Amino acid sequence: MEEEKKKAAFPALLLIIGLAVASFFIWLFAELAEELLENELRKFDETIIGFFNSVANSALDMFFLIITELGSVRFLTALSVLALLLLWFKAKDKWGILFFVIAVGGGSLLTLLLKNLYDRRRPSINESIDAVGYSFPSGHSMGSLLFYGFIGYFAVRSRLKKRVKVLILIILAALVVLIGTSRIYLGAHFPSDVIAGYIAGTIWLILCLLALEWAQWQSGSHVRPVQVMRRFLVSSFQSTKKRIRR
Structure with a gap:
């Protein structure tokens, strides 16, 4: 019993911490959405857009046109197919494949749902840079974070050297930030x-x-966390009852 509890402790702790972090970001999103509905984001958006307009030039135009394509549906779909093939034929990672599809595919559906829910108009419409439809939240930003974030996870879980993993994570994080920045610079999103x-x-x-x-x-693992936790709670409850009776 004690051994099972020890083995179940880490994944249970990981789950609790992860859910706590997710809850925090849910609260952040709700706060941001509330500000949007109350039209209190205008000054914030206009200030940043004004800055990008002041530094705009032809070189940055070309740079961000290339960067924004790295977060497009076409490009990420092609990379996703490649990633799935590698996971299937090389890594033989069935769970990785399943949850990668859920993350990327489910993220696309979630983006569409949120866009239609908040019904925010874009700063400008430009079909050549996928700037059509509703604006909030940015599909490029969400999609790139999900895709490149999952790739970063696979890199961390791989057998690559630590410094290589760190370099990959830095490159992927910078790419995600640049993709989001490109959407603002090109006028596709607030x-x-x-x-x-x-x-x-x-x-x-x-x-x-x-x-x-x-x-x-x-x-x-042969240990089933839910069963272990249930037995742990039952034993703790019975121990408490015995102490009270004494």
Whole structure:
């Protein structure tokens, strides 16, 4: 019993911490959405958009046009297919495949749902940079965070050297930030749209990674956390009753 509790302690703690972090980001998103509905984000958005307009030039135009494509539906779909093929034929990671699909595919559906829920108009419409439809939250920001975030997770779980893992994470994080920045610079989104996309993406990514870790732990261990926790609570309750009777 004690051994089982020890083995179940870490995944249970990981689950609790992950859910706590996800809850915090849910609160952040709710606060941001409330500010949007009350039209209190205008000054914040206008200040940042004004800054980008002041530094705009042809070189930055070209740079951000390339960067924004790295977060487009077309590009991420192609990379997702490649990632799935590698997971299937090389890594043989069935759980990784399942939750990668849930993260990326489910994230796309969640983005569509939120966009239609908040019904915010874009700063400008430009079909050549996927700037159509509703604006809040940014699909590029959310999609890139989910995709590149999951790739970062696979890198961390790989057998690569630590410094290589750190370098990969830094590159991926910088890429996600640049993709969000490109959406503001190109006039496709308000800054608050991009922030909301990052927050929503973080929530969904955390939940998917928690589910993946839990599934992998369950399939690789004879210990069943739910059963262990139930027995632990029952034994604790019975011990408490005995102390009270004494």
